[in-house]
Amino acid sequence: MTVSIQATGQGPGILGHIGSVEDVIAANLSPEMTAKRYRAADFAMGFELATPKSLSSMGEAVLVNGFCFANSTDQMSEEYDKTISGKEFISGGMFLIPKSAKPTHRAQVNEKISLIHFYQELYRELAHPLAFAGLFHFSEFHGAAIGKPPINGRNIFTHRQEYYPNPDLYEKNRWGFVIGALTNFVGYPEINEQLKAVLYRNPMDAQSSLVHHAHVLLLKKKVERLEEVLPLVVDRTLHLFCEGTAIVSGKAEIFLVGGLNDYQ
Helix, strand or coil: CCEEEEECCCCCEEEEEECCHHHHHCCCCCHHHHCCCEEHHHEEEEEEEEECCCHHHCEEEEEECCEEEEECCCCCCCCCCCEEEECEEEEEEEEEEECCCCCCEEEEECCCEEHHHHHHHHHHHHCCCEEEEEEEEEEEEEEECCCCCCCCCCCCCCCHHHHCCCCCEEEEEEEEEEEEEEECCCCCHHHHHHHCCCCCCCCCCCCCCCEEEEEEEEECCCCCCHHHCCHHHEEEEEEECCCCCEEEEEEEEEEEEEEEEECC
16 A cells, blocks of 8 residues: 555644735735744644744745744845744744644555645545645655745735746655645535635646645755754755655654634
8 A cells, every 4th residue: 555544543633823825825914923923832833934034034934843944035145045944933824733733643655656646645535624744755856935025915926937036946865844734625614714724726736626735844864753853954945846746655644624723
């Protein structure tokens, strides 16, 4: 079996969010939200748009192990288009797995599978809106990062060339920590309505019946345990595309979504 899934005995949990990906796409971030600083250690994990520094560096972000990792969009900095990290962050929108959340399932990839087929296998087996997080070995990898902070009211997809001046990253034989969420928006109307805060159909990626969104920390080397994902081993912080990405092995925790709290 390419993907094996085991239940933990836990039921669906209440996850969380700050802001909405719809506002991120519209580049319409409220000053009230972007002025507030959060502690990364207050959450187990998270991903979307944030920075441990100033608003001018707001980019693709991942929270894990008490750190906010972000791809800097500050074009005046030597750190531009590189990963920056810190223990506090400001956010334009984040999907969050709280420290109280318990995984409902664990999944293991045992042989090569495309990322979209991995998603489809998860949803075929579980048939429920879910989040996942884990360590993966990619045989092929496709990712990208926004190159300008979406803060001026210009929609990132209708002004794609402006926001994505840097080429997509295509790599082989890489390890990464991935966190994401997915649903097919069938059934679970209340949960799926809440998940619109993080999920959207990306016109830049392959389309399927599932709506998915994931970010990745590409690592400088293979690590065995999640606790090892720390600044010294993190290379890049990117949006993860299904198109052009395949996994040869990996382990992930699955969190069936019972609802979302707003942490803003």
